[in-house]
Amino acid sequence: MDNQFEQWQAAYQQQTPKVDTTALLNDVKATHRKETQKAWVDLLSGIAVSIFVLYTAIFLTSSALSGMLLAAVVPVPFAFSLWSFLLRKQKSEADSQSVAVLLAEKKRQLTNKVTYWRVSAVGITVLWSLFSGVCAWFWLGGDDQSMWYVLPVVQLAIVVATWVRYSMVKRQLPEQLKTIAALYSPSEE
Numbered sequence: 462m463d464n465q466f467e468q469w470q471a472a473y474q475q476q477t478p479k480v481d482t483t484a485l486l487n488d489v490k491a492t493h494r495k496e497t498q499k500a501w502v503d504l505l506s507g508i509a510v511s512i513f514v515l516y517t518a519i520f521l522t523s524s525a526l527s528g529m530l531l532a533a534v535v536p537v538p539f540a541f542s543l544w545s546f547l548l549r550k551q552k553s554e555a556d557s558q559s560v561a562v563l564l565a566e567k568k569r570q571l572t573n574k575v576t577y578w579r580v581s582a583v584g585i586t587v588l589w590s591l592f593s594g595v596c597a598w599f600w601l602g603g604d605d606q607s608m609w610y611v612l613p614v615v616q617l618a619i620v621v622a623t624w625v626r627y628s629m630v631k632r633q634l635p636e637q638l639k640t641i642a643a644l645y646s647p648s649e650e
Contacts, residue, residue, distance in 0.1 A: 482560055482563065485560065485563045485564070485567070486563055488567070489563050489566050489567055489570070492567070492570050493566075493570070496549040496550075496570065496573075497549065497550060499549060500545065500546045500548075500549035500550050501546070503542045503545040503546055503549070504542045504543065504545070504546040505542075506538075506542060507538045507539045507540075507541060507542020507543065507545075508539060508542065510538035510539075510542075511535050511536065511537075511538045511539040514531055514532075514534055514535050514538070515531075515532065515535045517531055518531035518532040518535065519532075527599070530595055534588075534591075537584075537588065541580075541581075541584055544580070545577060548573055548576065548577060549573070549577075551569070551573070560644070564641050564644055567641055568638060568641050571634055571637050571638065571641075572634070574630055575627075575630050575631055575634050578623070578626055578627035578630045578631070579627055579631070581623055581627070582620075582623045582624045582626075582627040585619065585620050585623050586620055586623075586624075589613070589616055589617065589619075589620045592612070592613065592616065593613040596609040596610065596612055596613050597609070
């Protein structure tokens with residue numbers, strides 16, 4: 462029986478990929494550290510944008526309608542940044558030395574990244590569409606300031622860049638998940 466057990470053990474060790482758990486742990490921790498920093502930047506940026514929009518709505522608008530339209534947008538940047546903060550600050554089990562836990566954490570980080578960029582792309586597109594509608598409303602209403610047709614065109618570059626980034630991250634995900642699956646498959650235990 463010992464001979465057969467040693468054969469099974471040798472076969473298992475030959476088929477199991479060598480994973481440097483220390484390097485994997487350091488990679489997961491570094492990614493988590495970056496995500497934490499990005500989470501705080503997102504949160505503070507969202508608060509700053511909301512405060513700026515509120516200030517603009519109260520002090521810089523020339524009509525009550527434009528003030529109300531801007532005031533309606535105030536919670537959007539804060540809500541998105543709060544969602545982003547909570548997504549990026551999810552509890553990490555990166556202190557474990559278990560390869561399965563570390564690879565599952567890496568997989569979670571990758572799927573969260575795709576989710577973040579998808580929500581960003583859709584949200585920015587919706588906001589851009591609404592903003593373009595407001596600009597068209599004012600421009601067609603007789604306000605001849607050039608900013609009403611320049612701003613949507615300029616902000617279209619942000620929308621396009623966000624969709625390009627989302628498509629790149631989404632396209633890379635399957636290959637990255639295959640790499641993780643190749644390193645460890647829990648069903649083989």
